[in-house]
Amino acid sequence: MSKNQNPSIWHGFKAFLMRGNVVDLAVAVVIGAAFTNIVNSVVKGIINPLVGAIGTKSLDSYSSCLEDPCKVAADGTVTSGVPILWGAVLGAALNFVITAAVVYFLMVLPMAKYLARVEARRKAREGTREVIDVTELEVLKEIRDVMVAQRGPGSVGR
Numbered sequence: 001m002s003k004n005q006n007p008s009i010w011h012g013f014k015a016f017l018m019r020g021n022v023v024d025l026a027v028a029v030v031i032g033a034a035f036t037n038i039v040n041s042v043v044k045g046i047i048n049p050l051v052g053a054i055g056t057k058s059l060d061s062y063s064s065c066l067e068d069p070c071k072v073a074a075d076g077t078v079t080s081g082v083p084i085l086w087g088a089v090l091g092a093a094l095n096f097v098i099t100a101a102v103v104y105f106l107m108v109l110p111m112a113k114y115l116a117r118v119e120a121r122r123k124a125r126e127g128t129r130e131v132i133d134v135t136e137l138e139v140l141k142e143i144r145d146v147m148v149a150q151r152g153p154g155s156v157g158r
Contacts, residue, residue: 039099047094059094062087 016022048058055062063070063085070081 035099035103039095039102042098043091043095047098048091059087059091060085062090 051059063083066082066084068081070083071079072083073079
């Protein structure tokens with residue numbers, strides 16, 4: 001590698017890292033990882049007990065047997081049969097739906113409303129500027145016309 005290539009590679013890599021998308025993605029991953037713990041706690045502390053009021057205390061225990069007899073050891077390994085663990089799938093689906101709802105209602109929706117307000121303010125300011133610019137132009141034309149009238153009809157080009 002020549003000396004000329006090192007700075008361009010380094011500057012390209014630095015530009016890549018400094019892009020807003022990379023930083024935003026890194027922040028999103030960190031927040032998402034932390035947020036997962038909150039959602040899991042909500043599911044285990046609230047959703048599972050509510051389901052437990054109807055049946056068992058954990059969604060993981062809901063299953064069906066595709067091929068009898070289904071026997072699962074205490075460590076979770078299947079010793080015989082083919083169990084379908086649909087409770088675990090239901091729990092994961094609830095985790096996903098709760099996460100999506102919280103992210104949408106607490107993050108996406110407020111941000112969309114905020115950005116819409118900012119855009120409306122920007123458009124209102126631009127609209128006001130256009131009106132002011134047109135008004136100023138009109139005033140300048142009137143001043144010109146008055147000055148031309150004061151000089152007399154033959155003094156337009158002077």
